[in-house]
Amino acid sequence: MAEIREILQQFVNFMEPAEWLFIGYFLAVNLTYILLVLISFFYIRHQQNYYQVFNLKGLFNSNLYKPISILSPAYNEEVNIIASVDALLQLHFSDFEVVVINDGSTDNTLKLLLDYFELYEIDKPVDLPIDHKPIKKVYRSATYPELKVVDKENGRKADALNAGINVASKDLVCSIDADSILEPDVLLKLLKAFMEEENVVAVGGIVRIANGCTIEDNIVKKVDLPKSYLGRIQTVEYLRSFLFGRVGWDYLNSLLIISGAFGVFDKKAVVEVGGYLHDTVGEDMELVVRLHRHFKEKGVPYRVRFMPEPVCWTEVPEDWSVLGRQRNRWQRGLADTMMRHKKMLLNPKYGRLGMLAMPYFFFIEMLGPVVELFGFAYFLIVLFLGGFNSTFVLLFLTASVFLGMVLSVTSVLCEELSFRRYPTLGNIANLTLYAFLENIGYRQIHTWWRFKGLIDYIKGDKEWGVMTRTGLASKSKVNKGFKKLKESISSFFGSLKYWAVIYGTMIIILALILHVLINNGVIPDVYSIIRSKLGI
Amino acid sequence: MDISIYLLVIVSLVLLGLTLLLFVSAIFIRLRHRKWAADIDQYRKKMLPHVLNYLEEGDEKEVEEQFTGAKLEYYAFEKIVTEMLSQVEGNEAKKLKELLFLDPIFDHHYKLLISNDDVDRVKACNYFSNVRLVNFKIIKKLKEYLNSPNQMLVFSAATALMGSEDVNLRVEALCSIAKKNKISDMALIELFHKFHSDEDDQNEVEGEALKAVLENQDISSENRALFIKSITEIGYYNLVDYLLEKLKEPTKDWDHPEILIANIKAQGEFNNIKSVKVIRTYLDDESPEVVSAAVSELSDYGSEDDLPYFKYLLGHSDNKVKKAAVYALLQNNVKETEIVHEVPESDMRTITKYVMMYMNENRDRKHS
Numbered sequence: 001m002a003e004i005r006e007i008l009q010q011f012v013n014f015m016e017p018a019e020w021l022f023i024g025y026f027l028a029v030n031l032t033y034i035l036l037v038l039i040s041f042f043y044i045r046h047q048q049n050y051y052q053v054f055n056l057k058g059l060f061n062s063n064l065y066k067p068i069s070i071l072s073p074a075y076n077e078e079v080n081i082i083a084s085v086d087a088l089l090q091l092h093f094s095d096f097e098v099v100v101i102n103d104g105s106t107d108n109t110l111k112l113l114l115d116y117f118e119l120y121e122i123d124k125p126v127d128l129p130i131d132h133k134p135i136k137k138v139y140r141s142a143t144y145p146e147l148k149v150v151d152k153e154n155g156r157k158a159d160a161l162n163a164g165i166n167v168a169s170k171d172l173v174c175s176i177d178a179d180s181i182l183e184p185d186v187l188l189k190l191l192k193a194f195m196e197e198e199n200v201v202a203v204g205g206i207v208r209i210a211n212g213c214t215i216e217d218n219i220v221k222k223v224d225l226p227k228s229y230l231g232r233i234q235t236v237e238y239l240r241s242f243l244f245g246r247v248g249w250d251y252l253n254s255l256l257i258i259s260g261a262f263g264v265f266d267k268k269a270v271v272e273v274g275g276y277l278h279d280t281v282g283e284d285m286e287l288v289v290r291l292h293r294h295f296k297e298k299g300v301p302y303r304v305r306f307m308p309e310p311v312c313w314t315e316v317p318e319d320w321s322v323l324g325r326q327r328n329r330w331q332r333g334l335a336d337t338m339m340r341h342k343k344m345l346l347n348p349k350y351g352r353l354g355m356l357a358m359p360y361f362f363f364i365e366m367l368g369p370v371v372e373l374f375g376f377a378y379f380l381i382v383l384f385l386g387g388f389n390s391t392f393v394l395l396f397l398t399a400s401v402f403l404g405m406v407l408s409v410t411s412v413l414c415e416e417l418s419f420r421r422y423p424t425l426g427n428i429a430n431l432t433l434y435a436f437l438e439n440i441g442y443r444q445i446h447t448w449w450r451f452k453g454l455i456d457y458i459k460g461d462k463e464w465g466v467m468t469r470t471g472l473a474s475k476s477k478v479n480k481g482f483k484k485l486k487e488s489i490s491s492f493f494g495s496l497k498y499w500a501v502i503y504g505t506m507i508i509i510l511a512l513i514l515h516v517l518i519n520n521g522v523i524p525d526v527y528s529i530i531r532s533k534l535g536i
Numbered sequence: 537m538d539i540s541i542y543l544l545v546i547v548s549l550v551l552l553g554l555t556l557l558l559f560v561s562a563i564f565i566r567l568r569h570r571k572w573a574a575d576i577d578q579y580r581k582k583m584l585p586h587v588l589n590y591l592e593e594g595d596e597k598e599v600e601e602q603f604t605g606a607k608l609e610y611y612a613f614e615k616i617v618t619e620m621l622s623q624v625e626g627n628e629a630k631k632l633k634e635l636l637f638l639d640p641i642f643d644h645h646y647k648l649l650i651s652n653d654d655v656d657r658v659k660a661c662n663y664f665s666n667v668r669l670v671n672f673k674i675i676k677k678l679k680e681y682l683n684s685p686n687q688m689l690v691f692s693a694a695t696a697l698m699g700s701e702d703v704n705l706r707v708e709a710l711c712s713i714a715k716k717n718k719i720s721d722m723a724l725i726e727l728f729h730k731f732h733s734d735e736d737d738q739n740e741v742e743g744e745a746l747k748a749v750l751e752n753q754d755i756s757s758e759n760r761a762l763f764i765k766s767i768t769e770i771g772y773y774n775l776v777d778y779l780l781e782k783l784k785e786p787t788k789d790w791d792h793p794e795i796l797i798a799n800i801k802a803q804g805e806f807n808n809i810k811s812v813k814v815i816r817t818y819l820d821d822e823s824p825e826v827v828s829a830a831v832s833e834l835s836d837y838g839s840e841d842d843l844p845y846f847k848y849l850l851g852h853s854d855n856k857v858k859k860a861a862v863y864a865l866l867q868n869n870v871k872e873t874e875i876v877h878e879v880p881e882s883d884m885r886t887i888t889k890y891v892m893m894y895m896n897e898n899r900d901r902k903h904s
Contacts, residue, residue: 049655050688052662055695058729062769064762065722120903123896126889140900191722196687198720395544402551409558416562425563432559520541 008381015378022375026396029364030403036248037410041417043251044243044308048418051309054195056188060094066194067095068187068264069168073160074100074178078107080218082116084178087218089144093187097146101164104133104154113149117141122148125166130275132162157260158276158283165267165275174264175284181210181218181313182262189310190264200303201269201291204258205310206242208421209235211318220313223421225430228318232434233442238316239431240411243308243418250306254357256292258304260284262312269295269302280340281462282333289341296350308418320495324449331369331453332461338362369450376444383512394512401439401509408435440509441502572608579612587616591631596638603640610644614663621666636667649677654686661692669700682712690716691723698730703738706731707745711752714759721762728766743772750782757792764798768805776806784814793823800826804833812837819845824854831857835864843868847878855886862890866898 059065070088074081081100088098102110113119119139133155141147152163161175174190176182186205193203211231214222226232249255263284273294276283288304295302317323338345338361345362347354379393412431415421422428518525586599603609614636621632636642641663649660661678669675681693690713697709710731713719732742746767750760767775782790783799790796800818803811811833818830831849834842842864849861865875872891879887 050658053658053688053692053695054723054726055662056726058726062725062729062766064725064765064769122900122903123892126893126896140903195720195722195726198718395547398544398548399551402548402555406551406554406558409555409562413558413562413565416565420566420569425566428559428562428566432555432562436555516541516544522541 005385008385012378012382012385015374018374018378022371022378023396025364025368025371025375026400029368030407032360032364033244033407037244037407039251040244040247041410041414044247044414044418047308054192056191056195059188059191063095065094065191066172067097067170068093068172068174069164069170069267070096070098070174070176070182071161071164071168072098072100072176072178072180073103073157073164074105074109075103075154075157075160076105076107076109077178078105078109078112080179081109082112083218084181085113085117085147087181089147090184091182091187092184095170096187097148097168097170098144099148099150099164099167101150101152101160101167103152103156103160110149110151114139117147117149118143119149128166129271130162130166131278132159132166132275135163135167138167155278158278158280161283162275162278165270168267171267172264173267173270174262175260176312177261177314179315180261181215181220183220183311183313186310186312190307192309193264193305193307197303197305199301200305201266201295202258202288203264203305203307204246204255205262205264205306205312206308207238207259207261207312207314209238209316210313211316213313215313223423225422225427226316226318229434229437230318230320230323231316232430233438234316234323236408236411236431236435236438239415240408242306243411243414244407246306247308247414249357252352252356253303254352255304255306256289256353256357256361257285258288258306259312261314262310265291279462280333280336281329282337285333286337286340289337289344292353293341293344293350296353311421319491320498321491324445327446327449328453328456331366331450332457334361335366335454335457338366366454369447369454372447373451376447380508383508394516397509397512401436404439404443405436408438441498441505444505445498445501575608576612576615579609580616583609583613583616587620587632587635590635591628594631596635599635600638600640603638605640610641613641618666633667636663642667646674649674654684654689657681657689658692661689661696664696665692665699667699669697669702669705675700675705679709679712682709687718690719691727694727695730698727703741703745706742707748711749711755714749714756714763715752715754717756721758724759724762725766728763729770732770739772740774743767743774746772746775747778753789757789757795760789761792761794761798764795764802768798768802773806776803776808777810779803780808780811780814783811793821793826796821796823796826797829800829800833804836809837812839816842819849824852824857827852827854828856828860831860831864835860835867838868840868843870847875850875850879850887851883858883858886859890859893862887863894866891866894 070091072085072088077084085098085100100113102113119141122138122140124135124138133153135150135152137151139149139151141149148167150163150167152160157177164175165173172194174187190203190205194200209226209231210220211228212224212226213220214224225235246255246257260283265287269291270287273287273290275287277286277290280286291302292304317326338358341358342362344350344354345358347358350358379396383393409432412428412435416428422431514523517523583599583602586602590596590599603613617632617635621629624632645660645663648656649664651657651660661681664674664678669678675697678693678696681689682697684690684693694709694713698706700706710727713727714724746763749755750763755763764779767779779799779802783796783803786796790799796818800811800815803815815830815833818826819834821827821830827849831846835846846861846864846868847870849857850865852858852861862875866872872895875891876884876887
């Protein structure tokens with residue numbers, strides 16, 4: 001025991017000079033967030049006031065508006081593919097096509113498409129400005145001429161999207177996930193970005209969580225919160241990330257991320273920069289950063305926008321291990337993008353992008369988990385050794401938890417001021433509750449996933465990881481019987497360690513509060529009183 | 537008690553209080569919104585029978601008497617009428633528009649128009665885009681807003697002016713907007729569609745009036761080209777000869793590749809056989825894009841006289857021209873082997889690619 005104490009004490013001595021780093025990091029992160037919140041709060045209201053301006057009269061009578069190709073990569077999507085493509089074909093827009101890219105599926109995805117949409121073979125494109133794995137065949141639907149299906153060798157999402165871009169015949173390309181659910185008027189709403197400004201090269205819309213919603217024929221009929229703890233926590237995360245993160249960066253003209261689940265790009269611009277990268281797991285962010293870099297270096301005016309009104313619904317993982325893998329991949333993608341474009345970091349040549357957005361993503365988003373994790377470890381050990389002013393630790397923790405909560409609840413308020421997609425007062429109360437709970441335990445686990453992602457990136461891991469989806473509207477029989485039971489049991493035991501962390505964090509905080517209150521005489525030390533009464 | 541404990545309590549209370557405040561605000565906003573929606577619904581139920589009665593009997597006083605001066609009713613009334621406007625046409629639409637002209641609602645929006653808040657001004661512009669613009673003061677204000685630094689207000693004001701029956705006023709607004717650099721292509725196309733009246737008998741008058749826009753020297757060549765494309769798409773046939781004259785002897789303002797291309801395509805779209813001779817003069821233009829457009833349009837007329845020159849263009853230094861020449865030859869039934877035979881070894885690969893592209897597209901077109 002004495003040896004362990006000594007090792008821990010050495011660690012504390014070693015980390016002591018970093019105390020100010022933790023506090024500085026804490027201040028920098030929270031000040032940035034507060035700044036983004038304030039910007040977004042006013043900017044979203046400002047945008048809201050002008051939503052009625054572009055009431056388009058000519059769109060459905062003209063071919064001069066920018067037409068859109070929707071690119072939907074599909075890999076083993078037999079459960080949802082027909083409903084998903086059917087819904088895409090029903091979107092309200094004047095001139096669009098749907099390009100489904102069957103990325104070497106090993107199930108019946110292609111067969112189902114062939115039969116249902118009466119596909120016939122057409123010639124493969126001759127001009128292939130972007131590289132990708134070979135295209136086997138290209139089909140067009142006899143019933144929906146605006147539907148093309150590309151059958152190609154497997155090469156992951158980025159590769160499939162590149163093939164889709166080569167086959168796409170319209171000015172704009174909209175990349176989505178195969179299980180993304182677009183609202184019917186989503187393209188009309190996105191088009192506003194191109195109405196407002198001429199040089200827009202990319203636009204992202206808001207991604208909302210479909211778990212818990214009532215979905216029929218791949219259309220969200222009734223919005224509700226997910227039932228699970230993880231689903232609800234992610235709802236708060238997504239609201240915060242989109243409604244004040246991206247809105248704020250959009251205002252600062254420094255948006256670096258457009259979600260892979262839903263983004264529209266100018267095809268010419270994407271071809272000009274060479275399309276999506278194949279050897280990264282963060283291809284969506286990397287493409288946006290490369291577009292920024294390309295146009296900045298060329299000195300050509302351009303804009304990358306975020307529009308909070310057009311909605312794409314997506315399924316999020318409600319299983320700890322799947323979520324962990326997803327966050328790990330996101331962190332690796334972020335690190336990869338940062339390292340590929342490190343030239344832009346703190347480089348005034350790239351303006352606000354180099355001096356503000358890149359440092360934020362590099363130091364706070366990428367390196368943040370390292371500082372946070374060491375911070376958590378340091379405080380725990382110091383507490384264990386009893387060499388710290390416990391009131392100060394509690395003060396720091398309280399500020400950290402409550403500030404996190406204030407920021408998350410602000411995004412709930414932003415939602416209320418603008419879109420009000422969650423219909424009941426109970427939803428608002430739940431979101432507020434989970435904004436609080438998120439900071440106790442989950443945040444620490446999330447930091448660990450991100451930290452591990454960073455380590456995996458350094459080790460050179462470029463694997464996508466298995467993403468299990470349960471299917472939103474699926475009436476799939478795949479997960480029935482014994483298999484499902486086995487999965488449930490394995491998921492239960494897999495999640496135990498995470499719950500242990502959450503309850504552990506709660507216990508530590510409660511113990512700390514009790515300790516501070518007893519030490520300061522706010523509540524009596526019952527334990528000591530009993531001991532003295534008993535004469536022990 | 538230690539000072540730090542006080543600090544702890546204060547920080548906790550402040551942040552907790554802030555969270556609660558935000559939460560309560562969210563709840564309050566939701567409740568207020570619900571009440572607002574319920575009030576509008578109630579107002580609709582109250583007002584709709586009077587509006588329908590007005591449409592049948594034409595007594596607008598009955599509607600006017602319902603106004604009480606409450607802020608909500610202006611918004612709700614406008615919403616009811618604009619929703620109905622999107623579903624009716626002709627005489628009923630005209631009658632409905634008259635309702636928007638009632639004194640209380642008109643005065644309210646006039647106040648918004650002259651306010652200092654851009655958001656209110658935009659609201660007013662949206663309203664005025666639905667009423668006949670005859671009030672000089674309003675027109676003057678709307679014109680003034682065309683020069684606002686706020687692009688949303690500019691677009692809204694221009695949209696309102698496009699609602700006018702006076703074609704000269706619409707042209708003036710279009711001209712003013714087209715001079716701006718900040719306006720996007722699609723916003724300009726949209727305004728052009730708003731400029732265009734749905735009444736067929738207006739086409740000729742509008743076409744004539746558009747000459748003033750096209751002649752304006754302050755308009756950029758991109759915007760002029762865009763207008764020519766819109767003119768072609770909407771079908772202002774009375775401008776064909778005017779445009780042909782501009783193609784025949786382009787002045788400095790008209791001698792830009794994008795304008796020439798739009799104009800050549802316009803001649804093709806209008807099937808103006810008189811333009812063939814003029815278009816031929818562009819086959820040796822210095823801009824490859826113009827040459828490609830000329831080749832594409834001439835190929836549609838199918839004159840054998842042009843084929844030798846198309847073959848000659850297979851050796852052009854620019855790939856766009858090569859592609860247009862290949863397409864034009866194939867479209868005029870020249871055999872692939874004959875085309876490939878015409879080109880030097882160095883160009884063989886490129887030309888073969890274009891031949892394949894044409895054949896693919898053609899097959900796809902035929903199939904669908």
